[in-house]
Amino acid sequence: MSKGTEGATPGFLVWRLSMKWRVAVDRAVAPLGLTHAQYSLVASLYGMQRAGERPSQRRLADHTGLEPLYVSKLARALETAGLLERTRDPRDPRAVQLALTEEGRDVTRRAIDVVQGLLRQLLDPLGGLGSARTEAFMRDLTTLLDAPLDPLDPFREHETEQS
Structure with a gap:
């Protein structure tokens, strides 16, 4: 364990790993004109389009875990950069569908690499991407991502104990 993490809580380690990853991705995709958040959006959109889907901004927000308002802001910036198109959904005029442009697909493929x-x-x-340890790590991450978090729960539990 590195010196900076001795005695650290699991929450602190999750924070440090997420920050390490975010900074690394930000630096890696910057030469392609992307931020980490933009990369998350275009890479997810790329995969969804390959699966035959033309998602709404809301669907993409749900998929990425980003706030819908933030996805809208990112999508507008990516549209201005010529990497994606935003169009009204013919079935729901309130919804905006997203699709990568040809340039957007090219930039996204390079960013994914x-x-x-x-x-x-x-x-x-x-042990690498296909190792048993990595697969176990991914299962653990999925378990944690699937666990509900209610910021009010710890307070409710504490109030119940005092009653």
């Missing part, structure tokens, strides 16, 4: 290289570096200490 760069980020995959970072992912290989990150997972190398666990």
Whole structure:
């Protein structure tokens, strides 16, 4: 364990790992004109389009875990950069559908390659992408992501104990 993490809580370690990843991805995709958040959006959109989906901003927000308002802001910036198109959904005029442009697909493919290289570096200490340790790590991360978090719950539990 590194000196900076001795005695650290699990929450602190999650924070540090997420910040390490975010900074690394930000630096890696900056030469392509993207931020980490923009990369998350275009990479997710790329995968959804390959699966035949033309998602709404709301659907993409749900998929990425980003706030819908933030997805809207990112989508507008990516549209201005010529990387994606925003169009009204013919079935629901309130909804905006997103699609990568040809340039957006090209930039996204290059960004995915760069980020995959970072992912290989990150997972190398666990034996690499296909290792049993990495698969177990991914199961654990999925379990934690699926666990509900209600910021009011700890307070309610504390109030109940005092009653």
